[in-house]
Amino acid sequence: MSRYTVSNCHALRLVPISILTRFAVVGSRVYLRRVGDASGSGAIPGTVKVATAADDGGRVKLKITFERSDVTPAVADELERLKRSRLVASYTDERGRARVAGSPNWPLSLDYVDEGGVVRVTVEGESLGMAGFLAD
Helix, strand or coil, rough: CCCHHHHHEEEEEEHHHHHEEEEEEEEEEEEECCCCCCCCCCCHHHHHEEEECCCCCCCEEEEEEEECCCCCHHHHHHHHHHCCCCEEEEECCCCCEEEEECCCCEEEEEEEEEEEEEEEEEEEEEEECCCECCCC
């Protein structure tokens, strides 16, 4: 039996659909190009959690949660901007593979709450399949 490393999800980036110039899904791979940079999530290490669940209609519900500790006016402004945007998220999964959740046709939405000195952020949406693998 071979060994492998399992870690928490990390390297979460939030990409507004408005900056995508190309988005294509071929099999399980996702090809995307964007103009400008994606927003780093600023997540506290170890707090990124990705959960999926299928409903009876065949849709997959995705929920990504994380916490940010830097509660500042600039962070609040960034989160408000992302809250009004339709999003795609890229992240590194537990096995170290780059994944993409959401799409222009099935975008993700963001919500957040400031509590106890941290900002708890939730990014969620639906799709017809699992999060794809980011193609090189």
